[in-house]
Amino acid sequence: MTTSPYRRLSWAAGISGVGDGAFAAAVPLLAVAITSDPRLVSVVSAATYLPWLLLSLPAGVLVDRYDRFGLMWRSQAIQAVIVGAVAILVALGHMSVPVLAVAAFCLGSGAVVFANAAQTVLPEIVGKPLLHRANAHQQAINTIGPQFAGPPLGSLLFTVAAALPFWIDAATFLLSVALLARTPRRPRRRTEHLPMAAAIAGGLRWLAGHRLLRALALLVGVNTFCFQLGNATLVLLATQTLHLDARGYGLLLAGAALGSLLAGLVGARAVERAGTRLTLLASLAANVAVFAGIGLSPNAVVLGVLLALNGFVTTLWNIVTVGLRQHLVPADLLGRVNGAYRMLGWGLIPLGALAGGLVAHAFGLRAPYPVAGALRGIALLVALPVLMRALTGDRAISAKGTR
Numbered sequence: 269m270t271t272s273p274y275r276r277l278s279w280a281a282g283i284s285g286v287g288d289g290a291f292a293a294a295v296p297l298l299a300v301a302i303t304s305d306p307r308l309v310s311v312v313s314a315a316t317y318l319p320w321l322l323l324s325l326p327a328g329v330l331v332d333r334y335d336r337f338g339l340m341w342r343s344q345a346i347q348a349v350i351v352g353a354v355a356i357l358v359a360l361g362h363m364s365v366p367v368l369a370v371a372a373f374c375l376g377s378g379a380v381v382f383a384n385a386a387q388t389v390l391p392e393i394v395g396k397p398l399l400h401r402a403n404a405h406q407q408a409i410n411t412i413g414p415q416f417a418g419p420p421l422g423s424l425l426f427t428v429a430a431a432l433p434f435w436i437d438a439a440t441f442l443l444s445v446a447l448l449a450r451t452p453r454r455p456r457r458r459t460e461h462l463p464m465a466a467a468i469a470g471g472l473r474w475l476a477g478h479r480l481l482r483a484l485a486l487l488v489g490v491n492t493f494c495f496q497l498g499n500a501t502l503v504l505l506a507t508q509t510l511h512l513d514a515r516g517y518g519l520l521l522a523g524a525a526l527g528s529l530l531a532g533l534v535g536a537r538a539v540e541r542a543g544t545r546l547t548l549l550a551s552l553a554a555n556v557a558v559f560a561g562i563g564l565s566p567n568a569v570v571l572g573v574l575l576a577l578n579g580f581v582t583t584l585w586n587i588v589t590v591g592l593r594q595h596l597v598p599a600d601l602l603g604r605v606n607g608a609y610r611m612l613g614w615g616l617i618p619l620g621a622l623a624g625g626l627v628a629h630a631f632g633l634r635a636p637y638p639v640a641g642a643l644r645g646i647a648l649l650v651a652l653p654v655l656m657r658a659l660t661g662d663r664a665i666s667a668k669g670t671r
Contacts, residue, residue, distance in 0.1 A: 273337070273393045274402070276451045277386065280444040282409045284344060287440030289418015291351065291375075293518045294426045294433035296503035298358065299368060301430070304508075306633070308365050310500040310625025314618035315369035317496065319376040321615030327380045328607020329467040332600060336389040341448035343378040343385075348441035350374045355434035384610065388603045391594050399594050401536045403587050408532025412525075419525070423518025471604025474597070480658040481596065481609065483651060484589055488613035490647040491555070494640035495582075496620035498559055501628040501636060509633050510568050520568055524575030531583035539588055545659035547588050551581035552648050559641030563634040 295316075299309045330339060354371045357363045386406075394402040425432035462470065475481055506512045506520055531538075539547050558578045565571035597605045624636040 273451050276447045277337075277389070277393070278405070278409055280340075280344075280447040281386065281406065282412065283447070284440045284444035285410055285412065285414045286418045286421065287351075287437035289414040289521075290422030290425065290433040291418075291437040292414060293419035293422035293521060294430070295368065295372065297423065297426050297514050297517065298363065298430060299365065300503055300507065302363065302365055302368070304504075306501045306504055306628040307622075307625040309504065310621045310628075312365065312369050312372055313496065313500040313624075314621035316372040316376045317614060317617035317621065318373055319380045320610055320617060323377055323380050324384070324607040324611035324615065325468045325471070325604075326464060326607075327384050328471055328604040328610075329464055330381065331385045331388050331603030331607070332467070333461055336385040336392075336603075337448050337451045339385045340382050340389075341445045343381040344441045344448070345445050347375050347378040348438045348445065350378075351434050351438040351441065355431045355438060358434060359429075359431040380610075384603060384606050387590060387594070388606055391599065391602070399591050403590050403594075404532055404534075404536035406532075407535065407583050407587055408529055410532075412529060414525075417522070419521035420515075420518040423514045423521075427514050467604060468608075471601060471608045474601055475605050475608045475612075478596065479654075481593065481605075483654045483658055484592070485609045485612040487552075487647060487651045487655075488585075488589070488609075489616050491552075491644055492614055493616035493620035493623075494559065494644045494647075496617045497624040497627065497643075498562065498637040498640040500621040500624035501633055504628065505563075505633045506568065506571070510565070510571065512568055516568065520572050520575070523572040524579055526579070527576030527581075528579035528583045531580045531587070535584050535587045538584065539591075544588055544592070545656075547584055548659065549652075549655065551585045552644075554581045556641050556645040556648060559644060560638050561641075563637030563641075 295312060296309065299312045303309065350371055354363070354368075357367065390402055390406070391399060421436070422433040425436065461467070475485060503517060506517050507514075512520060542550075555578060558574050558581070562571060562574045562578070565574060593606060593609060594602070620640075624640075627636045627639055
């Protein structure tokens with residue numbers, strides 16, 4: 269994990285992550301400044317994640333065909349241009365919910381390519397024996413910037429000038445581009461390129477034939493739907509129900525990120541000691557209880573603690589499931605299988621965001637989280653027999669896979 273490509277990837281992810289965190293805090297604050305309707309706020313959130321449904325499969329094909337570092341820096345260069353345009357529109361006072369939603373969709377499209385390429389390239393630059401450690405390290409990096417450092421910075425800058433967080437995000441994208449564009453490459457074996465439809469079908473067919481990864485993909489689809497069902501209107505719960513200001517909202521997000529950061533630091537060791545099956549099942553069960561409690565939070569402190577617990581167990585889940593895909597999927601299929609997995613796993617997030625807006629509008633701002641917790645509990649009970657069978661002997665799974 270000390271090779272130059274890995275260091276550059278880590279620094280690039282860390283730098284751009286700070287900008288992403290500032291952007292993530294500023295966007296809902298900007299949306300709330302434009303409208304107080306939870307349905308419209310949820311539209312912006314839905315637009316951010318819609319590319320995972322529409323573009324994950326073709327992005328997976330691109331990641332298997334072309335230089336992965338090249339795809340990463342080019343996608344971030346485009347994102348820098350988009351965020352710069354948003355900053356200009358905000359500074360001029362010409363921002364609206366539809367424009368913000370379009371910008372969020374375009375940025376999400378770049379994130380689909382970047383995230384798939386970053387996960388797929390990791391086994392090439394660290395080797396499979398170190399993947400658990402590398403994934404835990406990446407999870408920590410992806411927490412420090414986007415969730416810990418960035419949100420307080422973004423909310424603070426937003427109180428100074430609404431356009432500032434977006435300028436910061438554009439600058440961090442450009443710094444990341446400079447790092448990734450100069451990363452040393454390893455020669456890749458040239459393979460014959462199948463037509464796009466056939467290549468996509470190959471990834472889907474492989475995933476559908478693998479019992480464990482198929483079950484995990486379907487389960488994570490339900491879970492991310494429920495996550496966004498609750499999270500889409502979190503900014504309204506925090507600012508309107510618990511009466512936090514913009515700076516308090518940013519600090520709330522940073523506090524919540526502490527759980528994810530802690531899991532990123534100790535997660536690899538925890539997985540090695542507890543095993544794959546116990547880690548996955550415990551994290552799923554814990555999130556059911558956490559989601560039910562978030563909607564009942566009497567104050568911001570309790571809300572922050574519960575969000576931190578959610579971050580901790582979710583990060584443990586990610587360390588295990590990302591590592592499983594990297595271990596089990598053939599290298600020449602990993603981008604396509606990652607794309608298919610993320611489409612199933614993240615494709616329902618936009619629908620979850622819209623559902624969260626409707627639930628909050630109909631039943632109040634506290635309602636989405638308990639509803640999401642109940643749905644996650646039902647999904648876990650349905651999936652539990654399949655997971656127990658597929659995860660039997662998780663030491664063998666890590667080495668060979670199970671079908």
